[in-house]
Amino acid sequence: MALVDEAREVRERAYAPYSNFKVGAAVRGQSGAIYRGCNVENVAYPEGTCAEAGAIAAMIAAGETELIEVAVIADSPEPVPPCGGCRQKLAEFGRSHTPVLLATVSGKTLATTVGELLPGRFEVAHMAGTE
Template identity: 45%
Template sequence: MVNEPKEPTMNMSLFEMAKSSMGKAYAPYSKFFVGAALVTPNGKTFAGCNVENAAYPEGVCAEAGAISAMVLDGETKIQEIYVMGQGDALVTPCGGCRQKIREFSTPDTQIHVCDSEGIRKTLSMEELLPFSFGPENLG
């Protein structure tokens, strides 16, 4: 019997936080709304949305907002993160956010790429950012 890859169990609370955050995004220039929600190993949850400004494309990504809120609360590890956007293509974290997630992740951190219907793809940190450079490279 071949072991089939296990489908990720959807954390409905995080999924709904990401969905709510996406609905609150401030994206008057791109019209591209993104929400993110994460949980730490301690069970604390944080959310973020993208926020644009007139100096577009300068702004803040949803993942960066959630991570900033996590750090402000004294947490430093992401257990899993949900990233939600609109459209037919997968809305994966941008390059900068991949590095931000990497800074606070472990090899077991799961990145769930979602749309408003559910999880479309789950990636490990290694799949999202292979051969990454992290804090341990500086030691």
């Protein structure tokens, strides 16, 4: 099953009773295993979880720390990019060249990379020399 199909399937499990905007994400770890996540809303809006964050958390829980491919899908007219926080999370566990496929349920796609989504990302190297 393609990574975007995994994201499409898990999107159906999203908990989005307030916005009705369901998002699914799937990441492939360095081992080749696929980890999925969906958005989980909360009545206290800032306390929700994004699909990308859920997929990354599943990957980390399985013992992997590097993602090599990402797919995100939502029901929108155009592919929806990850929020700023998720871009930083993707950058934490991916590389600049890590492919990211953004898709809509109607079939539109946009291929990009972690580096294109977050140029000038904050990295551990920026903390060198701090004590």
